[in-house]
Amino acid sequence: xxxxxxxxxxxxxxxxxxxxxxxxxxxxxxxxxxxxxxxxxxxxxxxxxxxxxxxxxxxxxxxxxxxxxxxxxxxxxxxxxxxxxxxxxxxxxxxxxxxxxxxxxxxxxxxxxxxxxxxxxxxxxxxxxxxxxxxxxxxxxxxxxxxxxxxxxxxxxxxxxxxxxxxxxxxxxxxxxxxxxxxxxxxxxxx
Amino acid sequence: xxxxxxxxxxxxxxxxxxxxxxxxxxxxxxxxxxxxxxxxxxxxxxxxxxxxxxxxxxxxxxxxxxxxxxxxxxxxxxxxxxxxxxxxxxxxxxxxxxxxxxxxxxxxxxxxxxxxxxxxxxxxxxxxxxxxxxxxxxxxxxxxxxxxxxxxxxxxxxxxxxxxxxxxxxxxxxxxxxxxxxxxxxxxxxxxxxxxxxxxxxxxxxxxxxxxxxxxxxxxxxxxxxxxxxxxxxxxxxxxxxxxxxxxxxxxxxxxxxxxxxxxxxxxxxxxxxxxxxxxxxxxxxxxxxxxxxxxxxxxxxxxxxxxxxxxxxxxxxxxxxxxxxxxxxxxxxxxxxxxxxxxxxxxxxxxxxxxxxxxxxxxxxxxxxxxxxxxxxxxxxxxxxxxxxxxxxxxxxxxxxxxxxxxxxxxxxxxxxxxxxxxxxxxxxx
Numbered sequence: 058x059x060x061x062x063x064x065x066x067x068x069x070x071x072x073x074x075x076x077x078x079x080x081x082x083x084x085x086x087x088x089x090x091x092x093x094x095x096x097x098x099x100x101x102x103x104x105x106x107x108x109x110x111x112x113x114x115x116x117x118x119x120x121x122x123x124x125x126x127x128x129x130x131x132x133x134x135x136x137x138x139x140x141x142x143x144x145x146x147x148x149x150x151x152x153x154x155x156x157x158x159x160x161x162x163x164x165x166x167x168x169x170x171x172x173x174x175x176x177x178x179x180x181x182x183x184x185x186x187x188x189x190x191x192x193x194x195x196x197x198x199x200x201x202x203x204x205x206x207x208x209x210x211x212x213x214x215x216x217x218x219x220x221x222x223x224x225x226x227x228x229x230x231x232x233x234x235x236x237x238x239x240x241x242x243x244x245x246x247x248x
Numbered sequence: 249x250x251x252x253x254x255x256x257x258x259x260x261x262x263x264x265x266x267x268x269x270x271x272x273x274x275x276x277x278x279x280x281x282x283x284x285x286x287x288x289x290x291x292x293x294x295x296x297x298x299x300x301x302x303x304x305x306x307x308x309x310x311x312x313x314x315x316x317x318x319x320x321x322x323x324x325x326x327x328x329x330x331x332x333x334x335x336x337x338x339x340x341x342x343x344x345x346x347x348x349x350x351x352x353x354x355x356x357x358x359x360x361x362x363x364x365x366x367x368x369x370x371x372x373x374x375x376x377x378x379x380x381x382x383x384x385x386x387x388x389x390x391x392x393x394x395x396x397x398x399x400x401x402x403x404x405x406x407x408x409x410x411x412x413x414x415x416x417x418x419x420x421x422x423x424x425x426x427x428x429x430x431x432x433x434x435x436x437x438x439x440x441x442x443x444x445x446x447x448x449x450x451x452x453x454x455x456x457x458x459x460x461x462x463x464x465x466x467x468x469x470x471x472x473x474x475x476x477x478x479x480x481x482x483x484x485x486x487x488x489x490x491x492x493x494x495x496x497x498x499x500x501x502x503x504x505x506x507x508x509x510x511x512x513x514x515x516x517x518x519x520x521x522x523x524x525x526x527x528x529x530x531x532x533x534x535x536x537x538x539x540x541x542x543x544x545x546x547x548x549x550x551x552x553x554x555x556x557x558x559x560x561x562x563x564x565x566x567x568x569x570x571x572x573x574x575x576x577x578x579x580x581x582x583x584x585x586x587x588x589x590x591x592x593x594x595x596x597x598x599x600x601x602x603x604x605x606x607x608x609x610x611x612x613x614x615x616x617x618x619x620x621x622x623x624x625x626x627x628x629x630x631x632x633x634x635x636x637x638x639x640x641x642x643x644x645x646x647x648x649x650x651x652x653x654x655x656x657x658x659x660x661x662x663x664x665x666x667x668x669x670x671x672x673x674x675x676x677x678x679x
Contacts, residue, residue, distance in 0.1 A: 114328050125380065133452045142332045180315075184325045194328035221329050222379055223450035 078113065078143075082153025086144050095110065099158040104204045105132075111159040113149035114193045118221060120145040127219060160200035164246040172243025175236055179228070189247055194221070199247040208240040256679045314560065315526040328424070328611045329379050330650070333358045333670030340648055346639040346675065349595075352638065355663060355674035358388045358395050362665040362672060364456060364585065365655040366408040366415070368430045373655075374398075374415055375665060375672070378454050383417060385433050385445065398433050399426070406506075407457030407467055408608040416490065418455035418467055423488065443495070445490050447481060452504040456585070461515045463487050468519075470504030475524045475549050475561060483548050485519060485539070493654030499537070501545040501570060507585040507653070512600060514629060516540060520583035520604060521573070523552050525611040532556050534583050535573035536604070536623065536631065544571045575631040580609035581617030585653030585665075593660025594677045600625065603637055605651035605664065618642035620651055620664065638675060641666075 087098075090108070094100050098108035099111070108116060122128040123137035124145075176182065184195045191197035198206070212218030213229040214237075220226045232240070315322075336354055345354050361377040362384070368374065373386040383399035399405065399417070405419025415429040422444035426436050442465075447453065452470025458467050464487040471483040485499040485508070498517065508519035517539040523532040532552035547554065547570035550562040555574025557565060575581050586604045601622050608618035619639035626632045642650045649669040654662055659675040 118328065118331060125331075127380070180320050183321055183323055186323060187321065192323065192325065194324060221331070222326070223453075224326055227451060 067102075076241050078146035080147070080150045080154050083147035083149070086140075087148050087151050090148070093132065095153040097158075100202055101223045104208065105203065106193065106202055106205045107157065107200065108152040109155040110190065110193045111149075111197050112193055112195070113146070113153040115191060115196045116152050117145045117151035118194050119196075120148065124223065127221075157197070157200055159248050160246055162200070162203060162245040165242050168239045168242035169246050170243075172239035172241070175232075175240055176243060181228070181240075184224075184228075189244065194205035198244045201244055203241050203245040206244055207237055210237040210240065272498060284655045314473075314524060314558075316559075317481055321527055324611055324613070327647075327650075330666075330670060331380060333360045334648075334668075338648060339669050339671060340640070340643075341673070343643070344638055345636075346638050349679060350638075350675055350677050352673050352675050354671060356393055356395055356672040358670065359384045359665075359668040359672065361667045362670055363406050363652050363667055364408045364650040365663055365665050365672070367560060367655060368410045368415070368658070370430045371412065371658065372430050372433065373507075373663065374408050376405045376408045376417065376431075378404055378667070381405065383408070383415075387433065396433055398429075398436050404454045407455035409457050409459045409465060411459050411463075411490075412579070416442065416457065416465060418457040418465075420450070420453045420455070421448045423457070423465065423467075423490075425490070425551025428439070442490050443493050446580035447479075447497075449482070454506075456506045456508060457668045458508050458510070460487060461510055462515070463491075466498060466508060466517060468502065468505040468508075470502075471548065474526065474556065477549055477561060485517070496540055496542075499539050499544055499546060501548045501550075502537070503548040505537075507583060507604065509587050509602075511629065512588050512590050515560075516629070518586065518588075518602065520577070520586050521546070521548075522582060523579070524549070524558075524571075525580070527552075527559070528581045529612050529614075533573075533576035533579055534581050536577055536583070536586075536602070537571075538574045538629065540543060545569075546571055546573065575623060575632070575634060577604070577606075577621070579615060580612045582607035582609060583617075585649070585655075587620070587654050587656055587662075589656060589662075591656045591662075594662075597624075598622075603654050603662065605654050607650050608642060608647060615642050615645045615647065618647050620654065638664075 063175060093105050094108050100107045120137050120140060123134050124140060182189065185198050186192050189199035191196065209218055209234060210229055213220055214228050214232060252462060261540060335440040336357060339354060341352055359375055361380045362375045363378050364376045366374045378464060381400055381402045381605040382397050385396045385398045387394050402417060405417050411418040413428050415426045417424045423440050423442040424439035426439050429436060431451050432500045447469060449472035451472050455467045457465055457467040467486060469482050469484050469486055469631055471478040483502055484497050485502055485505060486495055488495045488499050500523050503524060504522045505519040508517060511515055519537050521535045521537055523534045534637045535553055537546055545671055546565060550565040551557055551567040551570050553576050555567050557567060583604050584607050586602055589598045589603055601624050604621045606617035606619050606621060609616050618641040620637040622635055622637040623631050624633035649666040652665045652667050654664055657663055659668055661674050664673045664675065
């Protein structure tokens with residue numbers, strides 16, 4: 058069936074699905090979010106994730122997960138309840154267009170060095186991209202809040218944060234509590 | 249030729265059945281007396297499910313197994329899932345290329361993550377989902393079509409069969425039955441648990457289910473990984489007798505099948521199968537299989553596509569040990585639902601052709617698949633032609649939809665489900 062591949066071969070384009078979303082509309086809809094997620098989505102509160110420069114698809118899909126109660130958080134869930142698909146697409150596009158502020162995280166150099174090695178050994182960058190900027194449904198990890206990262210990795214491992222399709226849960230199974238701490242230190246420090 | 253069913257295999261399979269039977273005995277699943285739990289209670293709460301231990305030891309991360317050193321930093325990753333329903337304006341049906349005389353229309357929308365299709369005796373179209381907890385029903389009333397979410401809170405309810413007035417739903421690890429469903433769409437009965445001793449592995453854990461001419465339910469238990477030597481219970485097609493919960497292995501060495509159907513004349517089971525990832529852009533092929541004998545082994549993980557020995561796991565093995573596929577379908581195209589065309593609407597030459605829905609590739613730089621293909625068989629049941637039936641869900645590397653399942657309707661038209669658009673299409677023919 059050699060012919061099959063020729064038949065459908067197309068020009069190489071970015072793999073992102075085009076979402077007809079509106080950055081300006083997203084800015085207005087995201088005004089209520091800034092209180093927790095920070096100016097332009099650069100969060101400063103511990104445990105709250107930055108949304109700046111996140112792939113639009115990731116923000117969109119996580120908001121759907123919160124709205125449909127497949128992901129839950131007492132602070133976050135109420136804010137996703139009333140959003141429409143369109144709102145979520147616009148908000149995703151808005152945060153994707155914001156610049157991530159350089160990380161100001163004070164690193165434990167020892168932990169970060171171990172974390173970096175772990176990241177390479179586990180090839181996290183193949184999905185999350187080598188610069189950890191994420192792609193499509195896969196989140197940006199660079200410079201993310203350290204408490205948030207620890208909570209998510211633990212939750213993905215023990216199932217208290219249910220991921221969408223089992224991909225990341227399976228990637229988290231091999232990580233020990235110590236690994237998670239070291240990884241978070243490294244990830245939070247990446248500029 | 250080495251017989252696959254060695255003594256140890258048989259005893260292990262028997263052990264597995266015994267184990268399943270033991271679990272069955274304790275829950276007495278087919279007894280109507282048993283107070284069947286409500287859907288909400290019966291379905292494991294989403295938060296709890298992944299913590300339950302699978303029968304098999306937890307595999308290393310499934311995406312990583314078998315990835316060669318040379319591809320370790322490849323940034324190819326699974327495609328984003330579809331969790332919402334797109335508006336009609338984002339479905340480019342005018343871009344779908346069909347054969348002369350055929351046309352496609354949007355038949356139903358508003359079904360997020362629409363997957364497998366089953367049709368009830370009274371014409372209700374049931375649609376399962378994989379990543380959200382719903383089962384939908386589409387009904388026509390007073391000339392209007394209505395989509396209802398009839399079941400909620402299920403875990404990966406991808407497999408659906410309609411039989412004797414009941415809807416059977418295959419979740420990740422169990423099979424439920426909803427009696428007299430078509431008369432109770434607005435208030436479905438509590439389910440009867442038909443079988444709940446299936447493995448709980450997430451990778452390739454969701455089921456495609458079909459009804460055999462023998463009244464048994466046939467479905468997949470996929471390999472819990474990309475490429476690994478699976479436990480004896482996995483990488484198989486199995487069947488369960490819904491009357492008593494007896495389970496048997498039908499075919500082995502099947503990495504994962506998410507589409508199967510019985511030939512209308514020969515009554516043999518045919519199924520689609522996904523080849524492994526990370527062996528390059530064009531290898532191996534996904535495949536179409538014919539089960540001529542119960543218990544045949546199709547090669548996974550040792551031999552792929554009937555003629556390609558796995559570079560790692562196949563050491564010391566030969567493809568001659570296994571039954572080859574009926575047809576190679578193309579690399580990474582992800583064939584899902586398949587049906588024999590048994591309707592009368594399409595031209596006569598379509599009779600008993602296989603139509604396959606290809607979900608489309610991710611483990612490959614240029615996307616392929618995202619289409620419907622058709623297979624013509626000769627009088628001996630040998631595939632003699634493999635050609636496009638409908639294409640145009642992908643443009644370059646951007647896709648707007650992904651075909652999942654196909655179903656021949658009573659009027660002979662073909663329904664197609666799409667889990668990214670969250671919709672059903674109808675393909676019809678007019679001279």
